[in-house]
Amino acid sequence: MTTEKDDTDVLAVFAMFNELEEDSKARPREQTSPILAAGGWQSNAQLIEDVSRLYFREKDLVVDITYGRGKFWTDFEPPGLVKHDIRGDGVCWSKLPEESESVDVVVMDPPYVAMGGRKTSNLKGMLDEYGMTTTQSWNAREVHDAAVPGMAEAFRVLKPGGLFWYKCQDYISNHRYQPASHWAVTDCLAMGFIVEDRFDLVLAPRPQPFGRNQEHARRNISHLLVFRKPTKKRKS
Numbered sequence: 667m668t669t670e671k672d673d674t675d676v677l678a679v680f681a682m683f684n685e686l687e688e689d690s691k692a693r694p695r696e697q698t699s700p701i702l703a704a705g706g707w708q709s710n711a712q713l714i715e716d717v718s719r720l721y722f723r724e725k726d727l728v729v730d731i732t733y734g735r736g737k738f739w740t741d742f743e744p745p746g747l748v749k750h751d752i753r754g755d756g757v758c759w760s761k762l763p764e765e766s767e768s769v770d771v772v773v774m775d776p777p778y779v780a781m782g783g784r785k786t787s788n789l790k791g792m793l794d795e796y797g798m799t800t801t802q803s804w805n806a807r808e809v810h811d812a813a814v815p816g817m818a819e820a821f822r823v824l825k826p827g828g829l830f831w832y833k834c835q836d837y838i839s840n841h842r843y844q845p846a847s848h849w850a851v852t853d854c855l856a857m858g859f860i861v862e863d864r865f866d867l868v869l870a871p872r873p874q875p876f877g878r879n880q881e882h883a884r885r886n887i888s889h890l891l892v893f894r895k896p897t898k899k900r901k902s
C-alpha cells in the first residue's frame with residue numbers, strides 16, 4: 667500500500683515541476699547548439715522546443731493526445747497542432763479519431779503518479795493537473811499500464827517513419843523504485859517501435875524532507891523518449 671509518507675515525495679516532484687514552469691516564464695534562455703541530451707532546460711516547454719528543432723519538420727501533422735493545459739507548447743507550437751485530452755475535447759487515448767498511418771508526430775504525457783493510500787487534501791491540485799480526480803486507487807504499474815493503449819493507438823495512427831514523443835518519470839512509491847521509463851521502452855519495443863532518442867530534463871535538487879530517512883536517490887529528472895515507427899516491416 668502506498669503511504670502518506672510516499673505522497674511527500676511525489677508532491678515534492680510535482681511542486682518542483684510547477685516552480686520550474688513558473689520560473690522559466692521569467693527567464694528566457696539562449697538556445698544551445700548542439701542540442702543536448704540532458705539538462706539546460708528550465709521547463710517542459712523549453713525541452714519540447716529543442717526536441718522540435720531536431721524532430722519536427724515543416725508541415726508535419728502533430729497530435730498531442732494529452733494536451734492538458736498546453737504547457738508543452740508555450741515556447742513553440744507547430745502549425746495545425748491537434749489537441750486531444752480526455753478532459754479537453756473528450757478524446758480518450760485508447761480510441762483516437764485519426765485515420766491509421768495519417769500522423770507524423772504523436773505526443774503523450776500521461777499521468778505518472780500512483781494514487782493508492784492518498785488522503786492528504788493538498789494532493790487535489792496535483793491530481794487535477796494529471797486528470798486523476800477519480801477515487802480509484804492505482805499502484806504505479808497500473809498507472810503505467812493504463813497508458814499502454816495510448817502507445818498502441820499512437821503506433822496505429824503514425825505514418826511509417828513517424829515519431830512518438832513520450833514523457834515519463836521514474837519515481838519512488840511504496841518505498842520502491844518504479845522504473846516507468848523502463849516500462850515504456852519495453853512496451854514500445856514490443857509494439858514494434860524503434861527507440862530513436864532520449865532527453866533528460868534535470869531539475870534543481872530539493873533537500874530531503876525533515877525527519878525522513880533517505881532510502882533512494884532523490885528523483886530530480888524526467889525523460890522525453892522519442893520512438894520511431896519503422897518504415898518497413900522487418901522480415902521475421
Ligand SMILES: C[S@@+](CC[C@H](N)C(=O)[O-])C[C@H]1O[C@@H](n2cnc3c(N)ncnc32)[C@H](O)[C@@H]1O
Nearest residue numbers: 732733734735736737738752758759775796797
Ligand atoms: C501530465 S498531464 C499532461 C500535461 C500536458 N502535457 C500539459 O502541457 O499541460 C496528463 C493529462 O492526461 C490526460 N488524460 C488522463 N487520462 C487520459 C485518457 N485516458 N485519454 C486522454 N487523456 C487522458 C489528463 O486529463 C491530463 O491532462
